[in-house]
Amino acid sequence: MEEFAIAAIVLLLIVVLVLAALLYRQSDRTFSLRNALEESESRRREISNFLTRFSAGIKGEEGFFGAMNAAAIHIGEQTDSESVAIYIMDGSELRGVSVYGTYPLVHTANKLVFTRRRHLLETLRRETIAPGEGFLGGIIISRLAEQIPCGARDERFKSYPEFSNLGGVMAVPMLRDGALVGVICAVGNRQHPGRPFSANQFERLKLLAPQVLMVHNLVMAYGEISRRDRIDQELELARVLQQSLLPKSNPTWGDFSIHAYSRSAKEVNGDFYDFIKIDDDRMLVVIADACGKGIPACMLTAMTRSVARSLIDNFTTLHDFLCKLSDKLNRDTDADRFITLGCCLLDKKNMLLEFARAGHTDLVTFVHNHIRIMSPRGAALGILPARLVKFDTICIAIEPGTTVMMYSDGFTEAIDAEGIEFGQDRLVTAFEEACSSKNTLEDVVKVISRTIIEYEESQSDDQTLVLIRRD
Numbered sequence: 001m002e003e004f005a006i007a008a009i010v011l012l013l014i015v016v017l018v019l020a021a022l023l024y025r026q027s028d029r030t031f032s033l034r035n036a037l038e039e040s041e042s043r044r045r046e047i048s049n050f051l052t053r054f055s056a057g058i059k060g061e062e063g064f065f066g067a068m069n070a071a072a073i074h075i076g077e078q079t080d081s082e083s084v085a086i087y088i089m090d091g092s093e094l095r096g097v098s099v100y101g102t103y104p105l106v107h108t109a110n111k112l113v114f115t116r117r118r119h120l121l122e123t124l125r126r127e128t129i130a131p132g133e134g135f136l137g138g139i140i141i142s143r144l145a146e147q148i149p150c151g152a153r154d155e156r157f158k159s160y161p162e163f164s165n166l167g168g169v170m171a172v173p174m175l176r177d178g179a180l181v182g183v184i185c186a187v188g189n190r191q192h193p194g195r196p197f198s199a200n201q202f203e204r205l206k207l208l209a210p211q212v213l214m215v216h217n218l219v220m221a222y223g224e225i226s227r228r229d230r231i232d233q234e235l236e237l238a239r240v241l242q243q244s245l246l247p248k249s250n251p252t253w254g255d256f257s258i259h260a261y262s263r264s265a266k267e268v269n270g271d272f273y274d275f276i277k278i279d280d281d282r283m284l285v286v287i288a289d290a291c292g293k294g295i296p297a298c299m300l301t302a303m304t305r306s307v308a309r310s311l312i313d314n315f316t317t318l319h320d321f322l323c324k325l326s327d328k329l330n331r332d333t334d335a336d337r338f339i340t341l342g343c344c345l346l347d348k349k350n351m352l353l354e355f356a357r358a359g360h361t362d363l364v365t366f367v368h369n370h371i372r373i374m375s376p377r378g379a380a381l382g383i384l385p386a387r388l389v390k391f392d393t394i395c396i397a398i399e400p401g402t403t404v405m406m407y408s409d410g411f412t413e414a415i416d417a418e419g420i421e422f423g424q425d426r427l428v429t430a431f432e433e434a435c436s437s438k439n440t441l442e443d444v445v446k447v448i449s450r451t452i453i454e455y456e457e458s459q460s461d462d463q464t465l466v467l468i469r470r471d
Contacts, residue, residue, distance in 0.1 A: 340357075414459070
């Protein structure tokens with residue numbers, strides 16, 4: 001009997017331990033899943049920022065080198081490295097193409113080289129590294145990532161004049177289908193000066209290498225195809241980038257329903273729209289139209305969206321938001337580049353709509369079978385410095401059944417076979433008739449777009465429409 005009791009206790013203990021292990025594992029899985037989701041969102045934001053920076057780099061005068069320099073800066077910031085260089089295979093040798101920080105792995109005793117990034121970059125680009133030559137030449141042969149705790153204690157760096165001052169070094173090869181495309185090398189731990197790079201920093205560099213390889217592949221593709229194909233490639237890149245930045249669905253915000261429509265005149269769109277949550281009660285609905293067409297306009301819309309979203313964390317008023325956005329674009333874009341923008345601030349708690357615009361089209365409302373057009377003052381973004389900009393705002397209470405229309409001038413400037421513009425009056429009439437028939441927002445969009453398509457001989461400008469309705 002006693003033996004039976006002991007066996008029962010042992011069995012009970014085993015059951016308890018198994019249940020505890022299962023509960024721990026389940027808890028651990030939940031924790032891991034949450035971490036994975038957070039990491040995935042962080043990675044998405046990182047890649048979005050990287051693509052925005054890469055796009056800005058490639059559209060500059062330096063082209064390929066501008067894109068690679070943007071990549072080097074991004075890597076330096078993301079890995080907390082004091083300096084970074086990106087090397088690309090030139091025949092059987094490595095040649096530097098971009099640099100970030102005071103990169104010490106160059107063969108020069110001229111201290112002035114390190115005081116100017118341009119001089120350092122020119123020196124780096126002139127040098128080549130043969131297979132088996134020093135640390136980086138060894139990676140050409142091994143094709144393996146390597147982390148060095150202290151470069152000053154590694155004989156492979158002895159040929160560099162700054163050998164005695166080297167700290168941590170890490171390098172990762174970029175491989176495509178087994179072939180070595182290049183090497184990314186980081187020197188100096190900015191996070192902990194004088195100490196080796198951590199395992200996390202090393203892993204971070206490994207994760208960033210495929211992004212740089214993607215940039216290299218995209219840019220090099222331009223030189224391998226015909227001019228026409230190169231243009232198509234650029235347009236496709238811009239189109240994919242632009243589509244990834246647009247909202248994936250039309251939101252419902254309390255009693256407000258929102259529906260957006262955009263139709264490009266070319267492969268890429270100079271218009272964009274966005275829905276930006278400010279807090280639990282307020283959402284900013286944005287529509288914008290960049291000057292020009294094609295890649296430059298697409299890049300300007302991407303920059304505007306990125307800056308607008310970065311300002312939301314410190315949002316105070318609609319006027320202040322537009323002033324800051326305009327000032328940022330004025331400082332960071334060329335004088336002949338600007339963008340028009342209209343925005344509605346929706347307050348679902350108090351059922352209010354505040355509207356302001358920067359050189360954009362009017363706001364049109366339909367309520368109780370009556371049309372109202374709002375035209376607050378405000379210059380296009382990016383034209384004037386901060387001290388000269390001012391934006392009027394209009395705030396209205398939104399009654400049930402009210403429909404609001406924001407649109408780009410691609411609708412009003414549509415031209416028929418005789419060269420006559422569609423105009424705002426025709427657009428407002430189409431909007432009024434569609435709303436009077438108690439159509440859904442989707443149906444209102446269909447009515448307006450069909451009217452435009454039937455009117456114009458051919459589409460010459462991007463057309464974007466955003467409708468807001470209080471149910």
